[in-house]
Structure formats: structure tokens, C-alpha cells
Amino acid sequence: MNERKARGEIVKVSGPLVVARGLGDTRMYEMVRVGEMGLYGEVIEIRGDRFSIQVYEETGGIGPGQPVSPTGAPLTVDLGPGLIASIFDGVQRPLDRLKAEYGDFVVRGADAPSIDRGRKWHFTPRRKRGDRVAAGDILGVIPETPVIEHRVMVPPGWEGTIASIAEGDYAVEEPVAVIGTAGGERPLTLLVKWPVRTPRPVARRLAPVEPLVTGQRVLDTLFPIVKGGTACVPGPFGSGKTVVQHQLAKWADADLIVYVGCGERGNEMTEVLIEFPELADPRSGRPLIERTVLVANTSNMPVAAREASVFTGITMAEYYRDMGYSVALMADSTSRWAEAMREMSGRLEEMPGEEGFPAYLASRLASFYERAGRSVCLGSDGREGSLSVIGAVSPPGGDLSEPVVQATLRVVKVFWGLDDKLAGQRHFPAINWLSSYSLYGDAVDRTCGEKVNRYWAKNRQEAMAILKREAELEELVRLVGMDALSAQDRLLLEAAKMIREDFLHQNAYDPVDTYTSLPKQFRILRLILGFYHWAYGAIAAGAELDEILRLPVRDEISRAKGVPEEEVEALDRLAERARAAVEGLKPSGERS
Amino acid sequence: MRKEYLTVENIVGPLMLVEDVRGVAYAEIAEILMPDGSVRHGQVLEVHEDKALVQVFEGTSGLTPGAARVKFLGKGLQIGLSPDIVGRMFDGFGRTIDGGPPVIPERYADVNGVPINPEARDYPTEFIQTGISTIDVLNTLVRGQKLPIFSAAGLPHPRLAAQIARQARVLKTGEQFAVVFAAMGITFEESDFFMREFEKTGALERAVLFINLANDPPIERIAVPKLALTAAEYLAYELGMHILVILTDMTNYCEALREISAARKEVPSRRGYPGYLYTDLSMIYERAGRIKGRGGSITQMPILSMPEDDKTHPIPDLTGYITEGQILLSRPLFNEGIYPPVDVLPSLSRLKDRGTGEGKTREDHAGVMNQLYAAYARGRSAKEIAVVLGESALSETDRLYVQFSGRFEREFIAQGEGENREIAAALDLGWRLLGMLPKGELKRIKEAYIEKYYPGA
């Protein structure tokens, strides 16, 4: 495709930044090949005849005088069947195939097609010859994995009549159909390319309302996210960001997960690669890997490719959203992405903003999160798709006032603030219930009020109120000691403790505790609040608080989260027992 | 014959600018011939048209524009490798300094290393017994992990690191084990301490040492961990050895990096450290690990001293963001005479769950770990309350926890410098202490294990 003759020459190399001249009409964000080794890079600034290029590989040995040639195209990703269950680096090089061809290390210049060109896919048409079709229409389907049907769509911008289409087994570069368009007949292959920095179009945006169920009690019940929503998870090191992201990737009820490991640990990606083929999706019973696309640009891989990795990930996510799926993307960590931008910006000698970050940090972050949403997809069937985005943020020293957290908070709707102190007490997930929030609470209350229980919202509000009151009372206790509290207040502290320990605390590594359905979440919380109400009544009737607290049934309540999903009704019976036990402590004559 | 340049123009801090150069590439190594005949080394940090910015490892003192001759060698920084490096000592530039014969390399390797493909990594799961209970029981180390020690000025991290290097072993036998030791800017005394320790136990014969002392050129420190890890990778992935890499003190390394950044007038991020400190450190720490199908492993134990004992300082902070946990040392415990003064509560090994349990350590390990941790945390906070409101404000049970935490510090955390506690003995010790608490308090341990292990059960 490279018809142009422009051949530039390097004038400067500074780490991942290369400056070249003589690149003629090469455009902004165009991909170029750099140096004698032909390393891939992307033009990120043009000043007259000086082209600044971020290079996706290590630049040792590259110097002035070496050649640079344009490719004529921006950074694109391959879209088509075969993405699922694969692991890519930040510029979509397939790490599994690189390993097969180049060995255990990602060596410089290693390259392989992102999607296997040889593999055949069985295509079943959904439209026939002579049909008029437009962008987004589904021409046919392919069973990409046992859980994801790959829908072959008319690409954006195309319109016309199907000239030919046939069932059969195709490699991704073979045409499955020919469309007669105004500009002539165009063959349509399974493989399409899309520039990563350009959002894929939708017909219409909708307000997201349906909860994205994560099975994590503190998230679903207190700070829910919705399908098509955005959330951030900031926290200092070791506070549990990655575990939250992994839990979401495992249990969120999205159709497809795109997990972007952006500038983080190699072992964490290995963990996903080992676990996901083993773990079963609670809905389909199939291995989680069959609905997962992985992007791994670990911290020691080139920073320019790290900058690209979130765009690579979100473009693949949009592609499946366009098919009408609910897709969720996790990016761990967006701070490392922002730092990659900062590093390039510094080398470009741009005017720095706060803490050296470029002045456009906030707008870049916003435009990334803006690619999330619930929408009507292109295509005449009016199908809906959604893309939820959850970004981890790693603030220096856990300081939430730093620029990346602040810029993120301006755009996302859910804030799951991880707390060093809670993590230190091994209270996981260490999500601070006083500072975290979700702006989707009302929408979720409505849906869960209908689908789970009409007291859903009331439960949540009461739990939050108890937790807030606990914080106030604790302040008081610090000053004057426990003895100054009334029996009611002491009971409230116990109730708060039960909410924290028996409901919010959730062990990601316990086979049962790792996931809790909404009905079970509702029942556990109702049980705890019920206990609180009954005890409150009993105290008012003259019962001793200490006796109530010594009841053996409390032990059972603390084990409620361990009750298997199939036996959740047991929780209703437990509630009855708890009620009877508490009321049994009322002085005689007061019993109801 | 490579061209020699006499065109050193500017000298700023550890950097010099060489003009009128041709064919120079980024990251290339340069040789600088001083007028007195001595030779220094540099590395190209940036090359712009005919100007090369070079960082001088040995420092620029005594260098004058025009007087030195600079030769670019056409390759990056390399180290010569052969099995004979084991038992040898090198300086910060990879030259032998133990008076022995030069090492005849089988091959040269670029010291920057190449990232391991995540697809090729094998997850670390194999328990390493260090004989130190606060690590083995509470913050278990596994093969291929990177677990730093966060220390501070005056705390006994050298003694702890030496003890670990001496005692560390895997419960399987017959495997080849070696220590790669990288000293960056530490004092002669400290380095000498390590030497004597290694010598005493015969570890020196199976160690590779890279030494840059406090009075050695600071910029040389930048190369030291890279040299050490390149040697470690060779031993681990080519010769199949299990390597423990000790890097001390990473704070000195980071300061050298800051010095260069300042000389380049880069926009700093926090506290004057360059914005790429995270990336730079991860290029070191991520070189720990295991690779599927290869015998060896690299376990890293970087040591750093926290400036002002502050965990949020960029060096410990960014380290914590990359490593798989951290062992924190505590000044108050040290002042109470407790060795090793491991601050148990904020310490964490993130890979502990993979390396513990039946078949690896013992079935009750996870329960004992969680219970000891919870009991100690409760005892400590009860003690704090007692300080404010008096002993009488505590309940009966809380008083028990206070007693527990005192004994826990004196008997479990504390141990002799020569004391190598087997994991089973350490767990038993844990049970003896838990025996101070009524059975009903042991909520984190499975009933069956309480029946089996509770003292007197």
C-alpha cells in the first residue's frame, strides 16, 4: 500500500522519541517505519519539516542519518474473528504467536499478523443476494467461540446491494460477500481494519440504566455501575485495584470482556492466562477465556506502545459492542497510560501542566472514557450494544488530589475509592464506603426494585445511614470512651460492624464468596438489617444488649455469605430463627 | 578503526556534549580517553543531528572541553558471560575487581535485557523457606517473586538480607542455587559485612557480586542492577540455576537517576525525581520471574531505605507499585531491641497464597497466618486505646490480646540472627501463642485444624 516515495531521515533520537525530516506529506498519527530495523512508530507532532515520532520498540542503536519511511496509514487494529481468547501487546501484536515464533522474550522487530490469516471460519449468511444493505447490517454469523457469535457487519460508510454471498469456510482475508455500491463492487472480507484513535460510530446514544452485575457486594449494592457506564478505581499500591479489576473481568455479567494490562506486572497477566481457561462463567458454564480479549503491555515493555494499548483495547471492545453485545473494558492502570503520555510530552519539550503531565491530559482522559456508553448500533435491526469502562488509577503516595485522579473524577460516574487503612486491616475489597459514590444509584434502584425486591433501595439507604452514623459515633468513642454510649448506639455500632464484616467484606479467593448474586446480596443485607431492627425492638422492650450480642445465631449470620447460591432460601429460614432468638430475649409479657 | 572525536563542547554535571559526530546511535557506549591516559566510559542519552549527549559513568571531574578524546563503540552496554562468573566480583562497569584472572566470556549480552513475553511466564508458586518466621509464616516468599525490604537509615536490613541469603532454601533438594549481589553506593563497611557473611557460610563460592561503593562514581550505579540482572538471567534461564538477587540500596540508584535528570533539565515529577522513574524501576524489577519450560528462576529482594522513614516517598511508593508486596522494617520495634524488626501489619507478600498450604507448607498455614495477623492487629489497637483511656477501658478479652501481641513481638517476630526456624516449627510456635486465646476467638481457622493443632487439643 505504500505508493509514496517519501523517505525521511532521522535527525534526533531521545529514548522512544525520534525526530525525522524529509517525510513530505506524511500526516499526523501516520505510522512510519524507523531506522534500518524498520521499527514501527507513529507521528505525534509535525513542525514544518520536523516529524516527531513515538517508536513502539526500544530505540538503542538507532541514530541520525538512518531512514524513516511512511506507511500511508494510521495505527490500526485488525478486527475480525479470532480476537477472543487471544493476548496482544499494546499495538496488537499477538503475544502467543510471537512466543511460538520468537521465543520467550519479546525481541525487537518481532512481528506477526494480529489475527491468524490461515484459520478457516464457518460463515452462515443471514442476508441473501439482491438484499439492500447499509452500514452495520449483519450479513452473516460465525461461531467465534461457543459463547460468542461473531456477527459479520457491513462496515461503516458502505451501502449497496449484495451481489454475492455464500455459506462456507473462509479465511479472514477471503471475501464472504460482494456488495454492489455506488462506487462499484466491493468484496467484503471477515478482516477489517480500524484506526485506533477514531471511535467507531453508532446510530444513537442512550442513557445507560441496566446494572452491570459484578457479584461484588459492595459494588452491586452500594456503588453500582451500569452497562455502558464508567467507573474508576483509585488507590495506593497494594490496596486491591487489580483484584477488583480481575473480579470484574471474571464475574461481571457482560457478554464480552476486554482486559487491558497497561504498564503493570507481567505475572498479573500470566495469572489471567492461567485462570481464565479454568474458571467457568456462572451464566454459560463455559470457560471465561471464551469471552475475553487480553491486551498486555507490561511496565517493562516500551512506553509508546503502552500509550497505544488503551486505544487498541477500546477499539476491539467497540467492535463487539457494534455487534450488539454488552462489553466491559478494564484498564489497569490508566495512571501508567497517563505517565506514558507525560514521558512523550516531556521529550517533545511541550509546556508541562501539573506535575509534568501534558496540558491535554484531562481532554485525552475524557475522550477515552467518552467512548463508553449504551447505544443503538448501526444497522437496520436497531440492536443495542453497550461498552462499560472501568479504569484503575494509581496515584503517587495514594494522594487523590493528583492530576490523573482529578481529571478522571471529572468524567466518570462511579468512584470506588480504595483505602490504605482498610487494606491494612485486610478488609477487602478495601472500598471506602464513606467516600465512594455511584451516580447510577437511582437507575439501579429502579431496575433492582423490579427485578430483585422492592425494598432494594430502602435496604441500601439504611445500610449507608448506619455506616455514616458509625463514623460519627466512633469519633465520639475516641473522645469519651464506649461507656458513654446508649444501648441503642452500641447496637448500631454492632450492626455497622456486621454490615462491614458479614456483608461488605468479600474474599476474592474463596470459591463461594468470590461471587454473590443480587438476590443473595439482598437477602444477606436484609438479614443483618432485620437483626438490627429486632434487637432494637427487644432493647426497647427491656432486653439486655449483651445478651442479644451473645446469641449463637449471630455466628450463623456471619457465615451467611458462605451459603452456596443454590441454597439461598436457607437465608430466609435463618432470618426467621434470628428473629425468634432475639424476641425470645424480651422480658416475659412483652413478647409478640 | 573507529573515529576519535576531540569535540567535547559542554560539560554539565555527569553529562557531556560531543559535537560534529557522525553515525552515532542512541544508547551507544563511548570510550573517553583522558589526557593522562586513563579511560572512562559513557553512554549516549540523546543524539541530535551531529551532537551526542553522553552520560559519563565515572563522572566528569577533571574533564575539560577539547582535551578528552571520545570514541563511540557501536554497541550498547554489554557484559561478558560464562559459567565462570560464579564466585567472582565485579565493579559497577562489569570489570573484575577481586584480583583473580579475567573471565573469558562465552558470549556477550546487552545489559538492558528484553521483556519476558507474559505468555511465556510461569506463575511463581514454589515456597522458599527463609527460616525467618515473619516472612515464612506471614509474608511467604516464592520463587520468581520480587519482594523488597523497605528499610531506613540505621535499621538492620543488611543483617536481615544476609540471613536470608544464607538460609533461603526450597523444601526440594538437589537444585542449583546462587546469589547475585548488587551493591549500589553502600558504605565499605556494609559491603564488607556482606562479604564476610558470604565467606563465612561458603556462599561466596556460589555468588556473583557487583560492587559500587559510596565513594565510587555515582553514575556507575545506573549500570549495576542491569549488569547483575543480566548475569542472573544467564544463570537462571540458560544454566537452569535458581537465583536470589539482592539489590542494595535502590535509593542510591534512584538518586543517581535524579542527578542525570536534573542535569538534563527535565521536567521533574514528585520530589525532583524524573517522571519515568516508574518505568525505569520496572525495567529492573520485572526481570524477576520464571519461564515455562526453563529450569531456573530469578527471585528479587531489592532493599531500599525510605527517606525520612516515609513510605509515600516516590522511591518506596513506585517500588511498591511494581513489586509483589513489601517487607517493612520498623524503627520502634528496633528500638525495643527486636530483631528482625519486621513491621508485620503493613508488610505483605502478594504471592503468599500460591506458595502455602498442604503439600507446600502445611494445611493450617493460611488459617494460622490470618489468625496471627488479626490477633496481633487487635492487640496493637487495644494497646493504643489503653494508652489514651487507660488499661481499665479495655475488656477482659482485649487485655488478653494486648498480652498476646507483646509475646508475639518477643517470641515470634524476634529471633536470633543465626536462628533458622523451619516452617513447621514456626507454625507450631504460632499455635503456642494462639493458645493464649480461647478457642472461640480463633474465627479465621478451620474447626478441624483447631482440633488438631490447638495446644492441649
Ligand SMILES: Nc1ncnc2c1ncn2[C@@H]1O[C@H](COP(=O)(O)OP(=O)(O)OP(=O)(O)O)[C@@H](O)[C@H]1O
Ligand atoms: N477482594 C480481596 N480478597 C482477598 N484479598 C484481596 C482482595 N483484594 C485485595 N486483596 C489482597 O491485596 C493484595 C493487593 O491487591 P492488588 O494487587 O489488587 O493491589 P493493587 O491496588 O492493584 O496494587 P498495585 O497498585 O501495586 O498494582 C492482593 O495480593 C491480595 O492479597
Ligand SMILES: [Mg+2]
Ligand atoms: Mg495492581
